[in-house]
Amino acid sequence: MFNDIDDDSLVSLLKRISTKDDGITVAINILSLLIHGKEKEEISKKIALLGQELIVSVTSSIFFKRDQRLDYEISEILKYCFVDEIDQKNALLVAQNIFSALVNSDLYTRDLDDTLGTLASTYPLIFLDTFFGESKKADDYIALSFTMNNLNSSLHPISLIENSIILQWCNSDPEVRQLTLASAITPYQFIEDEISWTPLAMDLIENSIDPIAILEKLKRKFRPIFWGGSRATEMEQYIPLLLQLQNNVNYIITDWASKEKQKFQSEILAERKFENEYEKNANERFE
Template identity: 25%
Template sequence: MTLANAFRGIWHHEPMKEKLVDAFRELNAYYPFGEGWKAVRSTIYFDYIKRQDEENFQPLPEALAMLANELEPRDLVPTIMTYVLSSGDYWALDADFHKDHDNYGDAEKRLQARALQLGENFAASGHELDDLGSKLFSRDWMPYRAAFGRGLARGAHDVHAGWRKLVAHMVQQTGDKSNFIVFGGFIEETNAVDIVLAQELLDQCAQQPELRNVLVLLHPQGIFTEADLSRCETLLDDPATYLGTFGPILWRDDYAHLPVHRLLALAQRLLTKPNGDDVVLDALDMRLHNKDDAVDTLGAELRLVGLRAAIQRLRKNDTYRGGRGDHAMDTVVGAALRFAGNEAEKLEWLDTIFDVIDESYGYVHAFEKVIQTTVALLPKVFLDRVFEGTEKQRNRRLMFMSHGGMDSPPLAEVDIQVLIDWCGARSNSSVWPFVAAAIRVWSSEEDLAEVTLSESAVRLLEASTNPEAVLDAYAERVSPSSWAGSMASAMQPRAAAIAVLVTHKNAAISAAAKSISEKIANRIERERLREQEEDERREQRFE
């Protein structure tokens, strides 16, 4: 395999060509070298056939053409190992692809048909499945095993006997056994001629330890019935069942004909299982993929299930899924909050967010997107909650607003006029600086050389009844979160953006800008002195 992968690169070294040909011939004489044949075919395509119209085109060397002919597998088992049970560029094996190159769709159809025919030929031959080894169930990417399984069923003189042999072969294999799609192909072909027998085979899969885990995937596509769903649901009580296989039932078109109440019952049951909330969120995320946000794709009942799944997921307050988990929650919760209904669950969702904020002492390092979406869709309710509760809770929530560990400020996606109206309706002027600490202050977070106050920051400042406190909140953000070189120099453009306000027509803002600018200038000067002292200590250590 290593030599096959390196073939194309080595082939271009003229002194190595003859040795390379000899090595491939020797390996092929010892055992059919299918991987080598694929490597030769790929080289012929990329370096000769595909370059026929180029000026520096070189004709196909006779030695390479002869090698391809010699390595081509001709016996049944080696051919199956090459076309069905190996990885790599399968399209290179399609002879017609070389004639009509770049037509991958037609090549794919021909290779699927070839795998089906090989399965049929194998079933009718005197070979045993042991001749194919364990690769029939390997986790490696081998896309034609389903077609091969269809061929095994089509070519079987006795389908029952063929099925028993396939199961027995799977059971006796050791090591990696994680892909059982060959069984799905076998069942699909059986179903085409004998639906009752196919159902019998699926019932047997439900009793087979290895196959029950992937039972959903083994059903023929497009004809999944309520009886099939019931068969699969019996496995949900088995802790070993992989719940991920149930997710597609909630979103793929293949299952869209199932009654909504059955889909809802499945989703609700998944929520009772460990990590079932992840399965539901991922499934509903896929159901919403590329859909118009203005259209209620889920409907009230699935939106309710989505909210419950998100509440469960957030209560775990763990980060092991990273960005993918946040994305799914963001999509589903966004859909749930945009439409009326499920008001109690919406409030419970907000309660859960604030429980996490309180428990995390105001620092939330995950689920940033879904929290920002929630704030953007329910800004007034969210802000009301920030200033409710005990003094300890308020302090932690205000800490979250200003220093909560999120990459973007919590209120960054909220319309600034909504925030201005909310602050203006409060009797407590201290709300202005807290809101100021949670919006996007700078016009650019990346280009430190050209920085101005954002339009939102200016509008909030001009509407504020407490401009000095608002500017003070902006000043807290003068230090960038990332920079290169001197921190003092990185702070300077932001300081200048605030200093511009000294000439503002509003006397209160002008006076506040002057006062805050002096404080910032002192901070920058102290930072420069610290940097100088650090440089001097570094030079002394070097000496």
């Protein structure tokens, strides 16, 4: 239907639609359908600028609320309508609007899997600067938000950024950025059901000016906030990570890992004891 309309008429039509009630949502859906399956080179600058205008508007409006489910459509427009360096200004506005929405709890990272992934892969430095480098007040909240809602390291937006880019970004302010990133990443991965540190986590540990501070941040992931079944069993799966560090060439790291393993195993035993007593008391109440 819209494929036969010239670019000027299409831009004018979608702009008029966007001014109506729920119009931005409708305009984004139409534009997403039109660019689907096309190459970036096939999309005119006029259409690309329209896409940018719509996305910048939607992230600061009620139409980017969770009930609108625009994540995929917005990510598609980000992929195909943000092309050159000039477009970085609008990409930055999008990232800043999302950041503000996250801090204000208008949105949660789980609502934005596709959009955040596209931002991270397309504009990695804008992504890192906005969510992990600018607002020290919001660092802890944002880091926790990314960790809780992206538990699988392969789905984490940061996993879409090359490690070399991340480490170079960290090195410009290592004391702050390394710790912030350590709080946000998922530091482990499962390969054929075996747990191991991610390459990024190991880079942070081994290249940090304070590896113990990094490890203290990372070990928080060993103690699940949400779990199904036995929390003690969940915790046990992380012991191999500590064993792997005991073979590190840096004695500071190996010493920390050895002591932490003993402490962690004691925590697991205490957790197991609590679970057994709770289950015993629960069974007695029903007898």
